């Protein structure tokens with residue numbers, strides 16, 4: 359269950375704007391690290407949402423995927439989208455709330471967490487630890503086959519500062535960083551602690567979380583359905599800051615002299631920093 363976003367409400371609009379960012383990179387990691395053809399792999403898509411990543415992998419020939427999410431609404435969309443693959447026995451959908459991952463040990467060749475672990479836990483305890491995330495990864499290691507790979511993608515504090523166009527000031531970037539920008543080194547420590555020997559970071563420089571049309575829409579934050587696909591806005595609402603943000607964004611929007619030039623600069627920034635980071639351990 360996300361600690362700050364109501365995904366039952368978001369499910370209806372999620373796919374209008376969001377995409378499986380970096381799915382090609384993910385496939386590269388799966389092939390390179392498991393050293394098996396995609397058709398022989400059984401992957402767990404933990405925190406699958408509407409199933410965008412699973413669908414991308416199945417279309418490329420993935421053998422079998424199990425999708426798990428806490429939200430019935432998101433799973434309902436996933437089931438509809440993956441109907442033919444479910445009927446063919448290549449996909450199944452299960453409701454579950456992490457850190458629980460209720461599967462037998464040694465089940466999966468790979469377990470992926472895309473843009474999801476910061477919803478499981480996003481504030482550290484007094485010792486700076488994210489115990490629910492650690493517990494989720496520990497459990498993931500148990501249900502992973504020998505030689506398997508754990509992969510997750512997230513956005514780092516640096517990426518949020520430099521590539522989240524809709525957060526024009528440090529005030530809002532800092533709020534987002536507090537919510538989702540867990541230091542990548544923390545993830546690395548946890549992967550080491552659960553016994554992963556090789557840990558790598560990969561940034562797909564041109565991958566974006568939203569489709570290109572949405573990303574280029576500088577009026578996006580002023581539209582409810584676009585806001586519904588970015589948990590930042592749910593968080594600003596929770597903090598009572600949404601109205602102030604909208605006023606600040608309108609002022610910022612007016613200050614942009616040329617949309618084309620602004621968007622070009624944003625694209626260059628994204629190429630330099632990337633919008634997401636994949637971390638994997640095997």
Ligand SMILES: C[S@@+](CC[C@H](N)C(=O)[O-])C[C@H]1O[C@@H](n2cnc3c(N)ncnc32)[C@H](O)[C@@H]1O
Pocket residue numbers: 359360361365376377378404405406407408409410411426427428429432454455456457471472473474477478
């Ligand atoms: C930003 S969405 C990402 C969805 C999908 N992985 C993607 O990248 O398109 C986060 C997802 O994590 C799910 N989620 C949040 N907390 C969860 C938990 N504790 N256990 C299982 N799923 C959770 C939400 O329901 C939501 O579908």
